Amino acid sequence: MSEEKVTPMMAQYLGLKAQYADALLFYRMGDFYEMFFEDAVAAAEALDIALTKRGKHEGNDIPMCGVPVHASEGYLLSLIRKGFRVAVCEQMENPAEAKKRGNKSVVKRDVVRLVTPGTLTEEALLEARRHNYLAAFAQVRDACALAWVDISTGAFHVMPLPLVRLGPELARLSPSELIVPDAKEGEFHYLVSEFGLALTGLARSAFDSTSAEKRICQLFEIATLDAFGTFSRAEVSAMGALIEYLEITQKGKLPLLRPPVKEAEARTVQIDAATRRNLELTHSLNGGRAGSLLSVMDRTATAAGARLLERRISSPSRVSETIKDRLDAISFFHEAPQVMQDVRGLLRQIPDLDRALSRLSLDRGGPRDLAAIRNGLAQAATLSQRFTDTDLPILIADAQSGLDVHEMLTTLLDNALVAEPPLMLRDGGFVAPQYDAELDEARTLRDEGRSVIARMQQEFVAQTGITALKIKHNNVLGYFIETTATHAEKMLSPPFSYTFIHRQTTANQVRFTTVALSEMETKILNAGNHALQIEKRIYEELRQAILEVAAEISVTSAGLSEIDLATSLAEVAQTEDWVRPVVDDSRAFEITAGRHPVVERALAQQGGSAFIANNCDLSADATAANIWLLTGPNMAGKSTFLRQNALIALMAQIGSFVPASHAHIGLISQLFSRVGASDDLARGRSTFMVEMVETAAILNQADDRALVILDEIGRGTATYDGLSIAWATLEHLHDVNRARALFATHYHEMTSLAVKLDGVDNATVAVKEWEGQVVFLHEVRKGAADRSYGVQVAQLAGLPESVIARARVVLDALEKGEREGGAKQKTLIDDLPLFSAIPTPPPAPAVKSAVEESLRDIIPDELTPREALDLIYKLKQAAKT
Secondary structure (H helix, E strand, C coil), rough: CCCCCCHHHHHHHHHHHHHHHCCCEEECCCEEEEHHHHHHHHHHHHHCCHHHHHHECCCCEEEEEEEEEHHHHHHHHHHHHHHCCEEEECCCCCHHHHCCCCCCCCEEEEEEEEEEEHCCCCCHCCCCCCCCCHHHHHHHCCCEEEEEEEEECCCCEEECHHHHHHHHHHHHHHHHHEEEEEEHHHCCCCCHHCCCCCCEEEHHHCCHHHHHHHHHHHHHCCCCCHHHHCCCHHHHHHHHHHHHHHHHHHCCCCCCCCCCCCCCCCHEEECCCCHHHHHHCCCCCCCCCCCCHHHCCCCCCCCCHHHHHHHHHHHHHCCCHHHHHHHHHHHHHHHCCCHHHHHHHCCCCCHHHHHHHHHHHHHCCCCHHHHHHHHHHHHHHHHHHHHHCCCCCHHHHHHHCCCCCHHHHHHHHHHHEEECCCHHHHHHHCCCCCCCCCHHHHHHHHCCCCHHHHHHHHHHHHHHHHCCCCEEEECCEEEEEEEEHHHHHHHCCCCCHHHHHHEEECCCCEEEEEEHHHHHHHHHHHHHHHHHHHHHHHHHHHHHHHHHHHHHHHHHHHHHHHHHHHHHHHHHHHHCCCEEEEEEEEEEEEEEEEEEHHHHHHHHHHHHCCCCCCEEECCCCCCCEEEEEEEEECCHHHHHHHHHHHHHHHHHHHHHEEEEEEEEEEECCCEEEEEECCCCCCEEEEEEHHHHHHHHHHHHHHCCCCCEEEEEECCCHHHHHHHHHHHHHHHHHHHHHHEEEECCCCCCHHHHHHHHCCCHHHHHHEEEEEECCEEEEEEEEECCCCCCHHHHHHHHHHHCCCHHHHHHHHHHHHHHHHHHHHHHHHHHHHHHHHHHCCCCCCCCCCCHHHHHHHHHHCCCCCCCHHHHHHHHHHHHHHHHH
């Protein structure tokens, strides 16, 4: 059998695919992106599209599938979310240009972009109100660093980071993709499932710090990194790896990145992954945004403002001056509600400047991105005027200073663009009339060709005096001048013969042309394409004009975000009745009438009862711990109380008002939460093991300015094992960590620690018993609970009456046996019906009262006032019997 010949097109495809073996190849063929072989099989399954075949290769059918170019963004997003990388291969010339090289020449194609989770820029592929970070982790000898970038906004950050802190920082940033040296990719694979990110290995050479420094300097066109600050070798390595990866994926078209900002751990509150999850800061436990602290606080009017709020919640400040400035900004708008509403009205009309700027820098933008810059800058200038002659707090004054500085660019864009440009550049029609004379002429010819020809005909009639002269058109001659044979001699004679060129003579007509008519014909035929080419030129001129002041536009966007966040937090404080906290460098922790912001919102939306506010005072001097040991039944609100105080402290250090009537928070350095538990089967950990790992992290890391909330430590093992672990944990927090803490437990034996340890106070959640039922008051009071009311809670949960009755018998026996000694307790247990052949008798049926019988058939809406009064007398009499 002769060897099968590979077609030129398939040879081109296989050559390109070999360069991107780990990605799906979107191979452009006309109006479709086609995929072949294994790519087609995988894509068809992932996208639920038809799998067909095209031709043969090595004797086998070639699987094929495709997606339309105009709808490709939706398919790209689906593939990225399912873990694929996509290499986009475009046609670099049209078929006509290819034919010039020979009839069998294949259209030139090349990969123009590698699409990965961390390198998305299209508006349809991104969440407008969230950052999309690409991160890189580097290690140079004993030093480590993490760098991250959002190419859709240009944000670029780096920080020194011990390996042990990698998890907490990834939890804070939630990057879509993490780059590590390919030789160590296996060591970091656990991060994929733990943080839901894509892990990408990059050649070790990309992390070389010397080469990395050159790449950074070349990108920012500087001679030395000293202009941006002092960076360690590990930090330079991480930043260089990011830039190298962007050069690979963007095929040399680097995004418009801002100079790198070096962050320091000491300036933000350290919050580990478990605490972020337990407190539901930016995502609820079910993975969605609803039910999180972010969902309650977010009333921002702009996408950039929403991203700033998420960053603030993820990274509360530890710098008291920074927090004060933020609180001053909120207070300003809180005390001037009319200014706040005016400003918010203007902010709602501001588009996403950062992402429009990024798309323009990568040449992936369109006319609407130009319009977004124009509209955003115009609104920023209007907003700046609103603050004229106003005494602004420092944060708002700094933001306002960068708003009204783009008058020339705004005027240029306003003159050049129509009010509502089309989405795509190829659609044309986005340049305003009278902006470019050549464009206006081309459009006139394109849209009004017949009128132009009619005016030329009138001019020729006036010139020759021949009223029968007409300009006509056919497919052979194109446009021509036609007159009768009787007038032909005049036009063939001077001086007309110098202008009119004879083309054709028929039986009754003579046809002419002129240089002007031929030129006009060419212009008319090419007018549409010429107009589009002029618009493309103008688009590029406007794009370059914007990029020349990109840094200033970024400053404007940052200022708008700051104003947006301040006004939105002022509005939520106003509507939710939040107050300004006192935040200082003391060890105070005093909250009066504190409330859980998420639970309170949920109760309000459900139209239920009002949230019960509670006080908390963990204030301590410079050397002592202060711990509340909280007891009380399940369902009473212990976990809610723990979480609400942690959230109030966090909100205060974000620089936000808080849900309380008063709050004084001495700066906390770390926030730890051990609330709730679940197993981790993927890593071979039971529920109890997960609990112990998280508790160990707290005890090993918490310093004397940490805030720790612990709920039910030790509940996952035997009673005495659990009690001993909880006891020792509390002593360690008090004696070694010396932290401020809330410690909830059902081990009532631990309440004796309040006598032994100076920094421990007992507190309990109050309940009330009524006719064997438990009523939760949700009030936290000083003192200790003597019971857990577990059986009553089980009854409320709906356990069968027989089970509840059996539980009461067992509980009574156990409590009696504990009072009388261990041996006696065993004897009592052996005598219980649970261990005998005689079953527990079923509970006696409830007897309905006469009052209940009287009320059963009453329909209140049908009672007259007289009948209602008679009924009251009747019920009163029935109650006596």
